[in-house]
Amino acid sequence: MDYDFRAIEQRWQKWWADNKVYKTVEDPSKPKYYVLDMFPYPSGAGLHVGHPLGYIASDIYARYKRLKGFNVLHPMGYDAFGLPAEQYAIQTGQHPEKTTAANVARYRSQLDRIGFSFDWDRSFRTCDPDYYKWTQWAFLKMFGSWYDPQQDKARPIEELIHRFETEGYDGVTPEEWKSASEKEKSDILMRYRIAYQGETSVNWCEGLGTVLANDEVKDGLSVRGGFPVEQKKMTQWQLRVSAYAGRLLESLERLDWTDSLKEMQRNWIGRSEGTEMVFDTVCGDVHKPITIFTTRADTVFGVTFMVLAPESDLVDELTTPDRKEAVEAYVKEVRRKTERERISETRSVTGVFSGSYGINPLTGEKIPIWISEYVLAGYGTGAIMAVPAHDSRDYAFAKKFGLPIIPLIEGADVSEHSFDAKEGKMINSGFLNGMDVKDAIEAAKDYVEAHGLGRRKTNYRLRDAIFSRQRYWGEPFPIYYKDGIPTPVDEKDLPLELPEISSFKSQGGEAPLSRAKDWTYKGWPLETSTMPGFAGSSAYYLRYMDPHNDEALVSEKADAYWRNVDLYVGGTEHATGHLIYSRFWNKFLYDLGYVCEDEPFRKLINQGMIQGRSSFVYRIVGTNTFVSYGLKDKYETTEIHVDISLVRADRLDLDGFRAWRPEFHDAEFVLENGEYICGWAVEKMSKSMYNVVNPDDICDNYGADTLRLYEMFLGPVEQSKPWDTKGIDGVNRFLRKFWRLFYDRDKFLVDDSVPSPASLKSLHKLIGKEQEDIENFSYNTTISAFMIALGELSDQKCTSRQILEPLVVLLSPFAPHIAEELWHALGHEGSVVDASFPEYVASYTVEDSVTYPVSFNGKTRFTVDMPKAASPAEVEAAVRAMEQTAKYVGGQSIVKVIVVPGRIVNVVLK
């Protein structure tokens, strides 16, 4: 019997499913371990070979932990709401639910073939009403909460209302509160709610009738449809993520994530410590104090102008009548530009003088106030003091508009560039003169606070998340408008299910839900926008803990057992999206006591991308003749992607190519050595580049175990690498050899013989290595160790059950199908997943060596380790070499030296 992977894989996949081998239940007698993959968006294209990389890595870890005695939670589901399904629906009229279901089914069958140990009983899709009920529930909780800065956590909004009623809060007195109308009260509370409605600047696309994300806009036009997009202030639902900025930053320290990912989040959160300073201003005869934010309070003496953001409310107040026309034209022009245009025109300097002046609080000097788009309304106070000598942006602006530049640091040459570095001695700066910049910053902050000119302030770049989308295929908001006041739907009425609509097309710029029949609640109109993609993925890991619970997102008991995700595996592209929102969402639920851990993902591994290897043919311009790679430089050619299924070892299948597409039907070829050689390049794996490799094909030709092994053998999980089928034979060969350790044709070779010391050594070397490597996610080296052990055991003709049985267990995380087959062949009834990881005995692996004493300065202080087989001459040479080294090192601290003849190999110092 040969290694028949097709039969083996089919048999055990069915057996696992029938017996629910991977079903997980809470078991307080065992330690828990939660291994999670970032769940996929089920696109119409299906899985390619790159998708399972992370799933295989996490599956190996989950299986390993199980062998180690942990109760492992390892679920999988689908992130199923989103734009592609809806766009497809608009084009075809097919309901997104239908295409999503089809895509999910396809994904499921592809995943099943790879032999993952997912507990499918816990699976769900984010578009299932049973699930999005809890997304809506969380939103209601956020709507019903505010962020209490004193306790530094979210609290029920009732506590805030109580404060308004009794002692007053944040400038609102009890009297004002009591006399306020319902609408006014609602407006006041909106300023505090965690989920709130507020005006913000968005990419608005009139043609599509929706707000768009930055990546959906290109050159001022919508990517889909090509409609113009403008910056518009709109009232949108938002999540007060910014309230959590400090905590999101701090607890990053405690997470076992890669430094680069933490760094990305740190940059995204963007903490900066500075000072808010008040400048008096004069607009005509009117005085008005305005507040600016700066991190360089030490440079106040060099302020030569001030700048307001065009969107700032201060612009109207500080524009003098004679400048009104120019300012309005400028603001209008800026508003017309998209975010993208502003970014792409990053080097052009624009601005307009407001007509007003500010008063430098330290020098009393009068300085002009300008308006420019380089100041952002959303950060700080939307107004800055400009110090052109020491800020490159202010410098560029000053140069363009001829404003004065005063250097403040000794020796700084500001004739060509600003001097931005925070180093040097202060000059031209009054009481700061002579100080080092770093000291001057602190001194200036102290001075400003002491004289009541401002206060220290920490700002964050992290913005609140815009939470509304004018789309259909997302979670409906559980909000209705009672007399125009946003009011939460009763919790008992959740889920608020997505209504049927007749057409998914946008009409007249209205949100699709506005056309739904009876989209009302208690007779009042319901919110018509839906939630964005990240809503459903923000708490899904909690739901897996208790997926069928009707009473709660997760029961207290299940949450207390599973706590949080121990190992999370996914792509780095979610660094500043999902991974921020999820942490925010979790912290919010933690504040209200719904979950027991304040961080959702303890350890995070970012798997690399598997890129495609594209192949090219070269068509001679103006002909239908194709020239082989080596000869293409002799002609003028066009490079054309060719489907990689038509290419083997860079050689083109000519007949296949002619049959591939009609226009190549009568193609002619210029060959080299009788063959057509294709060119190649490493690119992203995608349909349009004809370089997609489907895991199903690999499973058909080599089997799932080979696929799993190969993807891991390719290199470190974190690293991106091109898919190259060339090496796959190597791991396939390994599995076939592994099989032959157990079977010689039909004869089962395993017996109860006593294992040789050499076999024990081979086995335990492998156990030690595998243990260590898996903990470090170094799977490729584990597989190497396996190949070495296999070679040794075959040479030893090992047939002992005492060796081969543990060997099967060791292989099972990597190649579960063949392991399960052999496990049963060894006479076991249950699954190999219930086996135990073999105990590592280090003494079996010690090398046979002899230790020779060596004297130095008359004392025996050192030893030399030599292989038993070493000849006296070799030992002699080693001892002499060691004495030499001892002299170099001074003899004092050497403990041991390992030497090969004439050469020092290992000096152990103490």
Place this chain on the structure above:
RNA sequence: GCCCGGAUGGCGGAAUUGGUAGACGCGCUGGACUCAAAAUCCAGUGUCCCUUAAAGACGUGCGGGUUCGAUUCCCGCUCUGGGCACCA
């Protein structure tokens, strides 16, 4: 522009973190088995010098440095992947 990371044979990648560089696999070369092919097995495979071997020299992107000893640590570059991009 700013912030991270990487660079090792023909290829993917190892190297106990300062101690025999190139494990393991692929590919290639030669051999065995075979009528033949596939499969399998055995041997060789960093570069240079050399008929060969021994021996030697060189060798981890480039240039310096520290050390008895550097792929590993320090300084200065080059190339490359990724992230951020007017955040005052």
